[in-house]
Amino acid sequence: MAISFSHIEKQTPYFPMQSEIVEVRRFTDLETFYRIRLPEGRELGHKPGQFVMVSILGVGEAPISISSSPTQKGTFDLVVRRVGMLTEVMSRMQPGDKVGIRGPFGTAFEPSAFQGKDVLIIGGGIGIVPLRSLINYVLDNRKDFRRFIIVHGAKTPQDLLFPEERTRWASSSDVEYKLTVDREAEGWKGNVGVITTLLPPLELDLENTVAAICGPPIMYKFVLMSLKGKKLPDENVYVSLERRMKCGVGKCGHCQINDLYCCQDGPVFHYPKVATRKEAF
Amino acid sequence: MARHLVRQEQVAALLVHLSRSGKVIAPHKKGAKSFTFQEMGDPAAVVLDYSRTIVPLKKFFLPAREKLLSFDLVKNQYEVPSVESPQRIFVGVHSYDLQGLTRLDQAFLKGVPEANYLGRRENCLFVGVGYQPDKYHFSRSVGIPVNKTEGFDLFLHKVDAGYVVEELTEAGAGLMAGAGFPAADGHKGVDEPSFTNNLRVHYNRLPDLFAKAYDSKVWGEVSKRCVGCGSCNLVCPTCYCFDVKDEVAVNAAGGERVRLWDACMSEPFAAVAGGENFREHLFSRQRHRLYRKFKYQAGGTDVPFCVGCGRCAEQCTAHIDVTEIVNELYREQSGEEIRKSGN
Numbered sequence: 001m002a003i004s005f006s007h008i009e010k011q012t013p014y015f016p017m018q019s020e021i022v023e024v025r026r027f028t029d030l031e032t033f034y035r036i037r038l039p040e041g042r043e044l045g046h047k048p049g050q051f052v053m054v055s056i057l058g059v060g061e062a063p064i065s066i067s068s069s070p071t072q073k074g075t076f077d078l079v080v081r082r083v084g085m086l087t088e089v090m091s092r093m094q095p096g097d098k099v100g101i102r103g104p105f106g107t108a109f110e111p112s113a114f115q116g117k118d119v120l121i122i123g124g125g126i127g128i129v130p131l132r133s134l135i136n137y138v139l140d141n142r143k144d145f146r147r148f149i150i151v152h153g154a155k156t157p158q159d160l161l162f163p164e165e166r167t168r169w170a171s172s173s174d175v176e177y178k179l180t181v182d183r184e185a186e187g188w189k190g191n192v193g194v195i196t197t198l199l200p201p202l203e204l205d206l207e208n209t210v211a212a213i214c215g216p217p218i219m220y221k222f223v224l225m226s227l228k229g230k231k232l233p234d235e236n237v238y239v240s241l242e243r244r245m246k247c248g249v250g251k252c253g254h255c256q257i258n259d260l261y262c263c264q265d266g267p268v269f270h271y272p273k274v275a276t277r278k279e280a281f
Numbered sequence: 282m283a284r285h286l287v288r289q290e291q292v293a294a295l296l297v298h299l300s301r302s303g304k305v306i307a308p309h310k311k312g313a314k315s316f317t318f319q320e321m322g323d324p325a326a327v328v329l330d331y332s333r334t335i336v337p338l339k340k341f342f343l344p345a346r347e348k349l350l351s352f353d354l355v356k357n358q359y360e361v362p363s364v365e366s367p368q369r370i371f372v373g374v375h376s377y378d379l380q381g382l383t384r385l386d387q388a389f390l391k392g393v394p395e396a397n398y399l400g401r402r403e404n405c406l407f408v409g410v411g412y413q414p415d416k417y418h419f420s421r422s423v424g425i426p427v428n429k430t431e432g433f434d435l436f437l438h439k440v441d442a443g444y445v446v447e448e449l450t451e452a453g454a455g456l457m458a459g460a461g462f463p464a465a466d467g468h469k470g471v472d473e474p475s476f477t478n479n480l481r482v483h484y485n486r487l488p489d490l491f492a493k494a495y496d497s498k499v500w501g502e503v504s505k506r507c508v509g510c511g512s513c514n515l516v517c518p519t520c521y522c523f524d525v526k527d528e529v530a531v532n533a534a535g536g537e538r539v540r541l542w543d544a545c546m547s548e549p550f551a552a553v554a555g556g557e558n559f560r561e562h563l564f565s566r567q568r569h570r571l572y573r574k575f576k577y578q579a580g581g582t583d584v585p586f587c588v589g590c591g592r593c594a595e596q597c598t599a600h601i602d603v604t605e606i607v608n609e610l611y612r613e614q615s616g617e618e619i620r621k622s623g624n
Contacts, residue, residue, distance in 0.1 A: 003402060005403055006403070010395065015359075057354060058536055060538075217557055244559075247523070253543070256569070257559075
């Protein structure tokens with residue numbers, strides 16, 4: 001039968017918006033911070049935890065988490081680890097250079113799930129990058145949230161991102177900032193040990209604490225086990241997961257976690273939804 | 282709706298008549314024993330009695346290589362190609378292939394309705410034809426009998442004299458208008474042929490079967506034979522996973538961003554740039570492919586995504602047949618039940 005799709009609003013989701021890099025800061029040997037402005041003063045209109053597809057013509061595309069809060073107007077931030085061809089090319093870019101942006105895509109750390117609650121952020125490695133969008137959202141609307149705990153881990157002090165902001169988190173009276181590095185390092189006076197070593201001493205108001213977690217795959221297992229040990233209800237946990245992605249709109253299949261599409265059903269998942277998916281962690 | 286008798290020697294005349302309403306795409310012989318859907322030139326080259334084409338109809342709607350953008354690297358700009366929706370009449374389509382297309386429609390309508398696929402899908406009419414199932418077909422087991430006419434505009438029923446053309450839609454009646462074929466009174470189409478390849482479990486029980494099959498030993502056994510080539514994905518009417526790549530011209534002045542068919546059976550399919558591969562093992566990729574056909578995508582409808590065409594088995598370098606895997610899962614589970622009840 002001649003099917004007509006004329007009544008359906010069809011979308012062409014594969015066209016990047018050529019956008020300008022307005023600021024570049026090299027955080028580590030691998031990770032670089034970019035502040036980006038969309039064309040014609042457009043706002044990205046994202047929520048904390050969402051991602052964009054970053055595109056360089058002639059090189060390709062890759063999914064990258066948005067690191068800034070929607071409360072930041074006019075520009076948005078990405079922090080990119082140099083691990084593939086696109087990110088390698090991007091690492092050589094300077095202010096004034098153009099990158100293509102598609103999105104925002106995916107689910108978010110919905111602020112409403114955290115409002116009026118104690119907020120527990122757990123970020124390992126570059127997992128802190130997407131979490132910074134929620135961290136800054138909370139800091140910009142601080143009165144809407146109760147206790148604010150940031151648990152942050154990195155391999156070494158050299159791997160730590162956002163130096164000035166971490167100083168602010170550490171010195172702020174209404175942020176409980178706990179930081180650790182995996183291994184001893186010269187000149188390091190802080191905690192040493194994997195991120196889960198920071199969790200047992202935490203005293204939580206279990207019913208009123210909501211956690212947002214992001215980190216390398218291996219971290220989830222141990223952090224989730226630790227939170228379970230503390231009796232934090234699964235319903236109070238949100239995780240952000242990483243997968244390969246080519247489209248961002250639930251078609252290309254690369255990001256599937258069993259039946260879920262990480263790009264549409266995620267990247268931010270309510271933990272009970274993925275707890276039963278064997279490919280999740 | 283009317284039924285017309287088209288004698289064997291009049292089939293070419295029917296095809297010519299149909300071609301007045303649009304581009305006719307029909308099965309043609311390819312090589313010694315294969316078939317392919319292609320645009321009709323000489324009506325005599327069209328083959329209506331065929332087993333299956335190598336590649337299903339998806340190639341017309343989701344091309345194996347599709348230009349998404351063309352870019353100019355000197356100006357750092359791109360252009361968007363337009364999606365064409367010509368009037369096309371697909372003739373000689375088997376029921377499972379049209380059903381495969383309806384499943385792709387679901388996939389491209391869901392969430393973000395995608396203009397590229399859906400645009401090409403408009404202005405198409407379908408003329409079905411029956412077939413004699415071979416050792417790979419098992420469509421009936423997934424609820425698609427040979428004579429399932431749903432969705433077709435016309436259906437060609439084989440009779441001794443030639444074909445009875447059954448009109449199924451207004452558009453189909455429009456195609457036949459003025460063709461001048463006589464009414465097919467008294468001519469009865471052939472009965473539903475039987476299948477030699479079958480699932481041993483009813484398709485509406487497959488989601489339950491797969492709900493308990495995740496940790497089955499069958500996946501490991503199958504993956505010992507499977508080489509992970511991905512042929513099964515490429516020839517599947519309901520596989521639509523794709524890759525997106527930038528192809529730069531040799532003079533480096535420009536190029537194209539293309540979308541290419543991809544295969545979830547291939548090793549890097551779920552690998553991320555940091556080194557993690559979320560389906561590293563062949564057994565997990567084989568399992569994922571089957572779950573997409575029988576559990577994940579069926580979501581709520583109980584209609585499998587697999588349409589039983591048998592292409593994956595026919596093209597498999599390791600001679601793996603989906604029915605063999607599903608029947609083995611069934612045997613494993615029913616065997617366990619027997620042992621349990623015996624205790």
